[in-house]
Amino acid sequence: MALPGAEEGHYALALACVLALAQGVLPLWGAARRRRTLLELAPALCFAQLAALLLSFACLVISAVRDDFSVENVAANSALSKPLLYKITGVWGNHEGSILLWCLILAICGGAVAWFGRGLPLVLKARVLAILGAVSTGFQLFCLLTSDPFARVWPAPADGQGMNPLLQDPGLAFHPPVLYTGYVGFAVPFAFAVAALIEGRVDAAWGRWVRPWAVTAWCFLTLGIAMGSWWSYYVLGWGGYWFWDPVENASLIPWLTGTALVHSAIVVEKRDALRIWTVLLAIATFSFSLSGTFLVRSGILNSVHAFANDPARGLFILLLLALVIGGSLLLFAWRAPSLVSGGIFAPLSREGGLVLNNILLCALCAVVVTGTMYPPFMQILTGRTLSVGKPFFDATTIPLALPLMAAMAAGVLLPWKRGQMRPLLRRLRPAAALAFLGLIGGLATCTGIIPALCAAFAIWVIAGSVTDLALRLGLGRGHGMLKQRLPHLPRAVWGSAIAHIGAGVTVLGLTGMSQAQHRIVELGIGQSVHQGALDWTLTAIRQEKGPNYRATLADLTVSRNGREIAIMHPSRRDFTAQHQVTTDVAIRTNLLRDLYAALGESHGEGKAARHVLRLHVNPLAPWIWLGGVIMALGGALSLSDRRHRFGAPRKPGGQGAGRIARSPSGTADGTGRDPEGVAS
Amino acid sequence: MTIPSRRRLLMALPVAGAGALGLGCWKILSSMEEGGFDPRAIRTEAMRHPLPDFSLGGLPGAGEGFDTRTLSRTGEPVLVNFFASWCIPCVAEMDALRKIARFLPIWGIAYKDRPEDARRFVLRDGSPYRRIGLDPDGMTAIEWGVTGVPESFLVLPGGHIAWHASAALDARQFEEKVLPLTREAK
């Protein structure tokens, strides 16, 4: 039997588009007309669309693996000599393929809602799926009409163009799927928000349904950002990890609002307040995800990681964005005023802390958006080209991040409803002491007051979370207390504490990295240089041949006081076919500091040859990404909490110490909310 | 149930903000499409500047070379087009150039190209160029401020650059942008 090829893939994509359209229209119509059959059709359509897209994506992968260069996309991005792994991952390493992956992930999200959301009320579920279907339709149309991944070339070239060698890296290969899952995952809270607006009802149960989806997307986005940053640290060879590039900002902005969403959804769930705000955040987060990914592709934002600069495509995208974002915000403007607003609460309480967190996160987000959008807007208005870089973002984000961290530790130690100052201060005493020690330590080791402050606040956050856990476990109140409480402490509590600790770890890493020492030197063989209390000696330069490149390797011996501690091999790879040279960084880490060496160009011949080296000592650098992973783990842990499972728990009746979420009318599980008046 | 209008106004704020942003993006995109705005452009416009000094040898059998003097002393507008045989967008541009050549003389400059390659490239389906200069080391291209090939400049009699495109030309662009300028000049 012949394997399916590009035509089958194209057909499956078109089929998926039609199915998505049906999924977007029929259930909404069913909900309006109260036709139960149409409502029940939604999950089926959703699965069918997912199956069609899976087939379509599989076809593209098959074309790439079989080196079918008559497919334009494969010809332009693959080559015979490419390893199999990169043939597969190369499928989403270009514009067309990544859009298809984007659509596929959106369909998977829809499928997940249909599968796990069995406890949801029928009408709500149908509406959520319909909205996901409508969004899918738009992007599949975009894929079909402007960036068809299955277009053929005739006659087929004998070999493909190959891929940018910089992208041939395992880290980058799996970065897009994770990041896209993060972006697209926020489509589910968005769909819930729009469905709630159509329905005209937002309550605690809604908050409980939305939260796991938001947390899942948030975990993936966190991981995706961490992976991207790690990639630029060890592949680009510039010694940096974050460049405030529009592409990076495009992922940071939804992360900020997504973090706010995850927190405000807690308030909706537990206190039935902040409802309209949470709906707006859900819409905003997905809108930012969309605009970020797509504006970058339209070429409006000038970026290092350039995508094809195609204004015509950009116009289509803008139209699509206007429909999705504009439509949902119009709906918001129309329906939100009639939603019943929740209560307003004491400033000194858990929910007060969460509100402060939301305000600060949104202020941060506003600052990053301003910094990202200002240059193109100013250019079109005044004609002057300007850019906004690290100094701008440092000057604006750090002063906002510090109070945010200050509130983080205090917030987790506050009770719901109304807290009191004195017990709070008593609880914060150990954290304050540790933070003070951190400040002293920071002042002693760091240059400048701001890194010291950041270190102190990071320790403050970590200590606050640990204190919270300790208090809940009753540590220090006898072994019996611990034994009794440990099994009953909800995983959500563990999760949030761990996520907060992760945030603290990341900030410590960033602080350490700001103290990195780096130097660019030019050495002959046998020469050494003193840098960061270490002696770096260049012992040899070797040439090696790789599969499709020539490599120049350096042997670099690092020693402290004459004792050798590491031998590093930074190298440069010359990809002759692509006329491109890449830098292969050598990193030696002991988790407390990274030794980082990159090899630059060589000048001169023979014995007199001198080699440029970039040497860094980066204290705490791995903590940046470690913190990201810890944050994502914390999120995953809180997802595994029984109360936060996708959909609503079927089993009524609270168990364990932490069962609290309950909407006042006694409809703890979604099944209590029957779709009103559905003809059955 | 009546809703205070203040509340309505508040809830309409997000859509207003998003609308403003969208409008800005649309404006940027449409001017990008017209070629008036390129977020990645990193040089000043060559427009309304006098011609740089250069002198290029010709491509035997395809067209004679030219220099600043010959270019500025033509009595009619000339389209100067930088191309290279190794540049695939140039291959794509050839069709449009052949059509344009019926209305406007085109002088080509072969950028970093081997003469025999350039000759084959130009003569394959009929040359659109009146004259062809060879710029093997790309120095003239630097003088003109070219960042890549293909690029085209409209030079008016007297030696003034009236228009510049840093991408492949097409018929629509030619009709909308270049033709009116040449009519003005005449």
Add this chain to the structure above:
Amino acid sequence: MSTPSHDRPADRNPAREGPATNAGPDGGRRTATRRMTRKSRRLWLTLTCLICFSAATALVLNAFSSSIVFFMAPSQILARPPVPDRVIRLGGMVVAGSLRRTVEDNVPVNVFDVTDGQAAVTVRFSGILPDLFREGQSVVALGTFRPGHPFAATEVLAKHDETYMPREVAEALKRSGKWDPRFGKPPSAGSWDSMTRNEAREMTGRSAQ
């Protein structure tokens, strides 16, 4: 406007409902003071919002006035020199043959000229030039300028359009059906605009023989 039916009373006071984990001491004195409290709580919220966002605005405006980096071309920088300590981005093409490398105190120093076709500025940069840096290619240098001195660059970025090419290739392939094999293999995306002066020399040298 019709509001969908609600299964609970519309005006609910959260202080009364919604069970919480660590129910704080919330005494029975709420009925008398609720109005007041509600008002003052709203005031708190509004104030916090106002403070945070005005702080953000102030920070942004302050940063705009001090850390925005303007882009300038060589002719602009010579015609209107910027304030000496102001960081600017200088963009243009590297003049072919202008790159000189020296080593000062084990640190490599690169000196090259950047032109926009009308004027050229000498740039001095100590460090590793990016992999995509080529003579005759576009670069952006970040640094400060004082008239009479070379532009002191702290960072040099080479502009590249790796992904610009494939689409054009696709377009070209579509329009012309194929590339002409007589002109050789189509160059890869990375190479078509990154041929250096030396390569061009090599080519012309070879063709002259």
